[in-house]
Amino acid sequence: GENVEQHPSTLSVQEGDSAVIKCTYSDSASNYFPWYKQELGKGPQLIIDIRSNVGEKKDQRIAVTLNKTAKHFSLHITETQPEDSAVYFCAATVLSGYALNFGKGTSLLVTP
Amino acid sequence: DGGITQSPKYLFRKEGQNVTLSCEQNLNHDAMYWYRQDPGQGLRLIYYSQIVNDFQKGDIAEGYSVSREKKESFPLTVTSAQKNPTAFYLCASSPASWGFYEQYFGPGTRLTVT
Numbered sequence: 001g002e003n004v005e006q007h008p009s010t011l012s013v014q015e016g017d018s019a020v021i022k023c024t025y026s027d028s029a030s031n032y033f034p035w036y037k038q039e040l041g042k043g044p045q046l047i048i049d050i051r052s053n054v055g056e057k058k059d060q061r062i063a064v065t066l067n068k069t070a071k072h073f074s075l076h077i078t079e080t081q082p083e084d085s086a087v088y089f090c091a092a093t094v095l096s097g098y099a100l101n102f103g104k105g106t107s108l109l110v111t112p
Numbered sequence: 113d114g115g116i117t118q119s120p121k122y123l124f125r126k127e128g129q130n131v132t133l134s135c136e137q138n139l140n141h142d143a144m145y146w147y148r149q150d151p152g153q154g155l156r157l158i159y160y161s162q163i164v165n166d167f168q169k170g171d172i173a174e175g176y177s178v179s180r181e182k183k184e185s186f187p188l189t190v191t192s193a194q195k196n197p198t199a200f201y202l203c204a205s206s207p208a209s210w211g212f213y214e215q216y217f218g219p220g221t222r223l224t225v226t
Contacts, residue, residue, distance in 0.1 A: 006154075034214070043116075044155070099157045
């Protein structure tokens with residue numbers, strides 16, 4: 001089955017800096033890659049997703065890039081703010097309606 | 113308000129007892145899922161259902177059971193056979209079991225078994 005590796009497990013940045021989280025996947029058939037943000041004690045919320053026919057997608061301060069050849073995708077957060085502090089999960093699947101295969105998460109801390 | 117509700121938020125049980133976690137959605141979604149989350153781990157799939165009266169095992173189904181008698185409800189029973197049941201349980205739903213659709217998560221239930 002699909003195996004998703006996520007790095008780093010923890011990341012600390014200063015407010016205003018950029019943060020990058022990287023994930024690799026094993027199944028070349030995977031074609032949908034969402035990123036979720038989870039705040040303490042809450043369920044994850046989708047922040048951005050990308051399909052395999054797109055190399056990059058941006059939504060304000062958040063962007064995701066996908067390299068299908070290398071089987072890795074990354075989350076980029078620019079101009080970080082303290083409210084960006086949370087755990088971020090990447091995931092991969094063949095179709096989004098099927099169960100997602102999650103990475104182990106990255107705990108991001110943005111210090112003022 | 114539309115969304116997914118999970119109750120209760122915190123649940124305590126004695127070892128050897130079965131316990132049922134509730135998950136209800138009013139989004140008219142076809143697909144529903146149960147995930148388990150442990151500290152430092154990603155979300156691991158327990159069971160999923162693509163349509164009423166049908167469900168499939170996920171990666172860690174042993175010691176769990178589910179039912180899908182109604183479209184809006186997907187309860188999870190943690191049985192006494194589950195060796196390490198203490199965890200954070202998340203329910204999710206998706207508009208369909210095919211295509212590119214977001215999975216929406218509920219707020220979770222934290223189960224503690226002593």
